[in-house]
Amino acid sequence: MINAIDICEEKVVCSSSGSYKRKNLTYENSNVLNINLHNKYRNVWDSQAFYPELSLYKLCNIRMEDLGYLFYGEKLIEESVLHLNDKDLIENRYSISSNTSENIEAESLLLKRRSSSNFGHWLIEFLPWASIAKSQGIEFQQVILEYFSKNAISNVQEKTLSAYGVNVGSIQRCKRTTYHIDNVWVPSKGAIHNHTKHPFLVDRARINGFLLASHFSNNEIDLGERIYIARKGEEKRGIINEALVNEKLKDFGFVKIYPSDYPFELQVKIFSNAKVVVGVSGAAMTNIIFCKNETKVICLQSNLAFENFFWDLACHCDLEFSYVFGKASGENPHSSFSIDKSNLDEVLKINCG
Numbered sequence: 001m002i003n004a005i006d007i008c009e010e011k012v013v014c015s016s017s018g019s020y021k022r023k024n025l026t027y028e029n030s031n032v033l034n035i036n037l038h039n040k041y042r043n044v045w046d047s048q049a050f051y052p053e054l055s056l057y058k059l060c061n062i063r064m065e066d067l068g069y070l071f072y073g074e075k076l077i078e079e080s081v082l083h084l085n086d087k088d089l090i091e092n093r094y095s096i097s098s099n100t101s102e103n104i105e106a107e108s109l110l111l112k113r114r115s116s117s118n119f120g121h122w123l124i125e126f127l128p129w130a131s132i133a134k135s136q137g138i139e140f141q142q143v144i145l146e147y148f149s150k151n152a153i154s155n156v157q158e159k160t161l162s163a164y165g166v167n168v169g170s171i172q173r174c175k176r177t178t179y180h181i182d183n184v185w186v187p188s189k190g191a192i193h194n195h196t197k198h199p200f201l202v203d204r205a206r207i208n209g210f211l212l213a214s215h216f217s218n219n220e221i222d223l224g225e226r227i228y229i230a231r232k233g234e235e236k237r238g239i240i241n242e243a244l245v246n247e248k249l250k251d252f253g254f255v256k257i258y259p260s261d262y263p264f265e266l267q268v269k270i271f272s273n274a275k276v277v278v279g280v281s282g283a284a285m286t287n288i289i290f291c292k293n294e295t296k297v298i299c300l301q302s303n304l305a306f307e308n309f310f311w312d313l314a315c316h317c318d319l320e321f322s323y324v325f326g327k328a329s330g331e332n333p334h335s336s337f338s339i340d341k342s343n344l345d346e347v348l349k350i351n352c353g
Contacts (some may be wrong), residue, residue, distance in 0.1 A: 002075040008058055019050045020049055020315065039317065051199070058184070067176065080113065103179070107141050108184045109142070109143050119153060127204075141315065143171050147173040152331045159185060204288050209268045221273075227276075229280065229287075237281060237282060237301075239338070275295055278297075288317065299311075301325055304331070305333045
């Protein structure tokens with residue numbers, strides 16, 4: 001294993017390290033929380049959150065494998081791996097280079113990593129680096145992204161990069177094979193815990209969304225001030241008794257929507273018009289960063305899930321945040337779960353009057 005700082009041609013510091021105090025958190029049905037798991041991940045719930053320095057490293061003569069894993073010779077570069085538990089496995093699997101590889105000669109910005117094809121991770125962890133690099137005067141000719149056929153996330157990637165002035169024609173989509181890269185700018189990680197995001201990245205993501213929405217000012221939409229963000233046909237983290245949840249939310253005047261049914265710029269407008277947002281923990285809830293200050297957000301989540309991702313986003317954006325935990329149907333944190341009607345009713349009364 002090797003760190004980018006040890007082999008970089010140039011390092012550009014983009015934002016300093018620091019900490020912030022999380023806002024008070026309300027959660028209903030906390031008695032269903034798995035105590036052992038809660039203790040294991042107690043740092044996730046600390047009132048104080050810490051984040052590292054943000055930097056860009058220019059690396060030369062680098063090999064890229066699979067999901068954007070970078071190697072200098074046979075050494076895995078730590079900054080190219082997001083999940084700590086993956087490092088040994090990745091280094092053992094790809095330490096020996098294959099005999100064939102494609103070559104990328106243009107100076108590039110690497111935005112291909114594990115999870116970069118997920119809407120929420122793209123918006124917060126990857127997209128802002130295009131703006132950051134440009135603001136630092138880095139003149140990259142290509143943006144390296146994950147290869148996949150034209151779909152909803154590829155459209156979002158291209159549209160949001162365009163809002164930052166990146167030419168769509170400069171996007172290099174790389175398959176999960178071996179590449180040799182002459183010169184590449186590699187972002188540092190924007191979090192110590194994978195789901196605690198640097199406020200600087202969140203601010204950049206917000207700016208991008210509002211900038212893009214302003215380009216489509218003629219496309220107006222208003223679905224009301226109370227919206228329910230549902231998950232479409234999802235086996236993971238689905239609500240088992242969703243019919244009951246829908247009925248209760250309708251009683252409080254909520255409109256059920258699937259954000260993926262709308263182009264990204266309209267998603268920005270839908271969330272910016274809302275005063276109360278209810279949703280299941282998932283990528284689409286990342287859109288809460290476009291809500292106005294003091295908007296109330298209620299996250300429905302499994303009792304086995306302890307991610308603070310959306311709470312942190314709410315803290316950054318000065319939103320009022322609550323959890324309603326439901327009993328998971330299995331032992332996996334991504335299992336479907338049931339929401340207790342009385343718990344939901346209580347938190348709705350508090351937030352909706």
